[in-house]
Amino acid sequence: MGIIQEHVKNPNLVTVTADKVFNWARLSSLYFLTFGIACCAIEMMAAGLSRYEFDRYGMMPRATPRQADLLIIAGPVIKKMAPVIKTLYAQMAEPKYVMALGTCAVSGGAFRDSHNVIRGAHKVLPVDVFVPGCHPRPEGFLYGILVLQDLIREQSFIAGKKELAANPIIVPANITEEQIIAKVKGK
Amino acid sequence: MPKLKTEEIQVNFGPQHPSMHGVLYLRVTLDGEVMTDIDPVIGYLHRSMEKIFEYRTYAQCISIIDRADYMSAYFNEMAFVQSVEKLMAIDVPQRAEYLRVILMELNRIQNHALLYGTLGMDLGAITPVFYGQREREKIFDLFELAAGYRMHPNYFRVGGVKEDVPEEFLTGTAKFCDDFAGWLEEYNTLLTGNEIFHVRTRGVGKIDPNWAINSGITGPLLRASGFKWDLRKNDPYSVYDQFDFEIPVGTQGDVFDAYWIRMAEMEQSLRIVKQALSKLPDGPVKAKVPLNVRPPKGEAYARIESPRGELAVYIVSDGSNKPYRAKVRAPSFLHIGCLPDMLRGHLVADVIALVGVIDIVMGEVDR
Amino acid sequence: MKPELVDKIIGRFPDVAHDISLDFNVFIAPKDDYLKLAEFLKSEPDLDFDNCSDLSGVDYLDYLEVVCHLYSYKLGHHLRLKARVTRGEPEISSLTSLWSTCNFHEREAWDLYGIVFTGHPDLRRILSDDDQPGHPYRKDVPLENDEAWLLRDEKTSADYGLPIGWERSADA
Numbered sequence: 222m223g224i225i226q227e228h229v230k231n232p233n234l235v236t237v238t239a240d241k242v243f244n245w246a247r248l249s250s251l252y253f254l255t256f257g258i259a260c261c262a263i264e265m266m267a268a269g270l271s272r273y274e275f276d277r278y279g280m281m282p283r284a285t286p287r288q289a290d291l292l293i294i295a296g297p298v299i300k301k302m303a304p305v306i307k308t309l310y311a312q313m314a315e316p317k318y319v320m321a322l323g324t325c326a327v328s329g330g331a332f333r334d335s336h337n338v339i340r341g342a343h344k345v346l347p348v349d350v351f352v353p354g355c356h357p358r359p360e361g362f363l364y365g366i367l368v369l370q371d372l373i374r375e376q377s378f379i380a381g382k383k384e385l386a387a388n389p390i391i392v393p394a395n396i397t398e399e400q401i402i403a404k405v406k407g408k
Numbered sequence: 409m410p411k412l413k414t415e416e417i418q419v420n421f422g423p424q425h426p427s428m429h430g431v432l433y434l435r436v437t438l439d440g441e442v443m444t445d446i447d448p449v450i451g452y453l454h455r456s457m458e459k460i461f462e463y464r465t466y467a468q469c470i471s472i473i474d475r476a477d478y479m480s481a482y483f484n485e486m487a488f489v490q491s492v493e494k495l496m497a498i499d500v501p502q503r504a505e506y507l508r509v510i511l512m513e514l515n516r517i518q519n520h521a522l523l524y525g526t527l528g529m530d531l532g533a534i535t536p537v538f539y540g541q542r543e544r545e546k547i548f549d550l551f552e553l554a555a556g557y558r559m560h561p562n563y564f565r566v567g568g569v570k571e572d573v574p575e576e577f578l579t580g581t582a583k584f585c586d587d588f589a590g591w592l593e594e595y596n597t598l599l600t601g602n603e604i605f606h607v608r609t610r611g612v613g614k615i616d617p618n619w620a621i622n623s624g625i626t627g628p629l630l631r632a633s634g635f636k637w638d639l640r641k642n643d644p645y646s647v648y649d650q651f652d653f654e655i656p657v658g659t660q661g662d663v664f665d666a667y668w669i670r671m672a673e674m675e676q677s678l679r680i681v682k683q684a685l686s687k688l689p690d691g692p693v694k695a696k697v698p699l700n701v702r703p704p705k706g707e708a709y710a711r712i713e714s715p716r717g718e719l720a721v722y723i724v725s726d727g728s729n730k731p732y733r734a735k736v737r738a739p740s741f742l743h744i745g746c747l748p749d750m751l752r753g754h755l756v757a758d759v760i761a762l763v764g765v766i767d768i769v770m771g772e773v774d775r
Numbered sequence: 776m777k778p779e780l781v782d783k784i785i786g787r788f789p790d791v792a793h794d795i796s797l798d799f800n801v802f803i804a805p806k807d808d809y810l811k812l813a814e815f816l817k818s819e820p821d822l823d824f825d826n827c828s829d830l831s832g833v834d835y836l837d838y839l840e841v842v843c844h845l846y847s848y849k850l851g852h853h854l855r856l857k858a859r860v861t862r863g864e865p866e867i868s869s870l871t872s873l874w875s876t877c878n879f880h881e882r883e884a885w886d887l888y889g890i891v892f893t894g895h896p897d898l899r900r901i902l903s904d905d906d907q908p909g910h911p912y913r914k915d916v917p918l919e920n921d922e923a924w925l926l927r928d929e930k931t932s933a934d935y936g937l938p939i940g941w942e943r944s945a946d947a
Binding site: 300301303304307308310311329333334335336337338339340344345346347 | 903904911918919920921922924925926928930934935936937938941942
């Protein structure tokens with residue numbers, strides 16, 4: 222991939238078609254790392270099991286970061302835990318995405334005043350999607366996945382992934398069913 | 409034949425687990441497949457909750473303490489609220505007590521249904537967790553009707569509960585009770601009679617009752633070892649002395665007993681919910697307590713039976729509207745302390761089963 | 776707890792102060808008598824306190840207090856045992872040899888309050904990070920969030936493979 226990016230600077234027919242195929246493949250099979258820190262991990266599990274399963278979006282939990290491309294930080298980032306999260310992020314292969322689930326990961330949340338809590342996962346890793354809520358409903362989490370899929374759809378493999386982290390998306394806090402249906406139907 | 413040179417290796421059951429045990433780090437020394445030493449490292453979720461309590465009023469503390477043992481939030485609130493009510497000598501109205509019992513027992517069923525699922529997942533059975541989650545979603549719906557939120561309800565208040573439940577909650581709970589007994593049979597056919605499950609769990613990790621009492625093990629693990637002790641019967645609080653239910657006790661203290669006791673406890677919790685629904689009295693749901701709670705100077709210690717063991721809150725009050733010290737005595741904290749003695753000499757696969765059945769929630773370990 | 780048992784304890788240890796707080800008998804032991812009183816409470820057949828439910832530290836600004844809740848499974852009574860140390864001399868004996876429940880609880884009290892338990896098999900920090908300065912739950916330590924210390928790491932961003940310029944300038 223490095224050779225192509227050196228020689229091809231502007232998108233042309235081949236790269237745009239290749240982009241469409243790669244992006245479709247990547248967003249339809251987002252493997253995420255089973256990494257739950259606190260309470261939002263339970264909602265992540267609830268979103269994955271009966272009733273709200275996200276297996277229909279192609280998402281599967283993987284136990285090792287080597288096989289995952291989405292890191293969901295579900296819970297507050299504690300000082301002792303920050304190097305561990307960064308190590309996990311380093312072990313994932315490109316292209317990789319990060320989602321901050323819950324207000325504790327977005328900004329420190331209810332434990333913002335604590336001496337041990339880092340105010341937001343974006344101080345530790347480049348985050349792509351922020352899903353607020355304490356805790357967000359599984360519908361909100363699914364909306365965050367759909368938004369992340371939108372972001373992936375706009376990727377271009379010759380441009381690189383840096384732009385993704387520069388403009389993160391913040392999911393609105395109260396998602397209704399109609400909004401989710403509208404978003405899915407809009408594709 | 410030259411003697412093989414062996415040495416012990418250190419393996420990280422690191423903070424990131426394939427199973428959802430939370431951020432527990434076990435530094436394990438292995439001699440082949442046998443575990444010789446284990447060193448649990450905790451503190452990866454230390455949010456200094458108890459320090460934050462000293463800067464929040466009592467009503468705000470209730471909303472934060474939900475997040476300590478996030479699987480069983482109603483029990484956290486109950487321990488805290490009972491401690492303050494002891495300090496202030498408040499009489500809680502009967503309807504509020506019955507509603508508290510109904511919600512707590514539904515939470516217990518939910519908790520044990522998750523243990524059923526995750527223990528199965530740890531041992532390789534993927535189906536039980538979907539069945540358990542189906543029931544949990546129905547209970548989440550009931551919680552949403554009562555308290556407004558699925559997991560961190562913030563519903564109990566000093567002197568009662570926040571507000572009365574709607575009619576749909578009572579009819580929904582009655583319908584849940586009617587349907588649940590049939591589903592419980594389905595759970596037992598999936599896992600309890602399974603031959604592979606028996607081989608992996610019977611005879612693994614026997615717990616001796618005297619050692620368990622000395623080490624501070626409480627709850628289903630203590631009952632699995634053969635010692636019959638349940639705070640709802642031996643030291644009754646709230647209105648538990650008005651219900652008729654049994655305490656299942658194991659014989660051998662192995663993983664299978666600890667699992668089977670939880671399945672039996674789900675049945676008993678269902679009995680309590682049915683009795684409470686039929687006996688639910690009318691009346692106010694909150695005693696006349698000012699919103700800005702100011703307990704008199706003193707200290708109180710209230711303990712309850714949570715699904716994991718004995719959960720207690722120790723409150724020291726200096727007369728103001730913020731607690732001077734609020735300590736949460738978490739059962740999982742002590743169970744992790746017992747892990748080295750419990751697991752020494754076992755194989756790696758048995759360790760997975762044991763750590764799974766102890767039912768650790770890192771939120772209350774690290775607070 | 777029965778009054779004759781209370782009298783027995785005070786008769787045996789006259790230096791121990793006794794108080795009643797709601798439904799608990801509270802015994803405040805001086806430093807030297809603390810371990811002996813705990814042994815007496817455990818081994819005496821009338822008392823037989825076989826379960827130490829909780830051990831916590833509390834910071835009253837003049838002194839630090841160790842509060843221990845003892846229960847008896849067989850006889851059904853309970854009491855609260857306290858001991859006081861000062862910031863200048865924070866040593867007190869450990870109860871781990873009597874009840875192994877106290878192992879993790881005393882480590883937590885050392886970590887968060889700075890009370891040193893002599894005789895503890897493995898006294899080190901349990902909840903805080905190893906390079907935590909001081910003891911966080913003490914009352915003279917304010918509740919503040921020091922971002923520079925929280926984000927400190929020996930390895931650099933490049934070691935973790937983070938792209939250059941990933942930090943966003945947006946505030947928390």
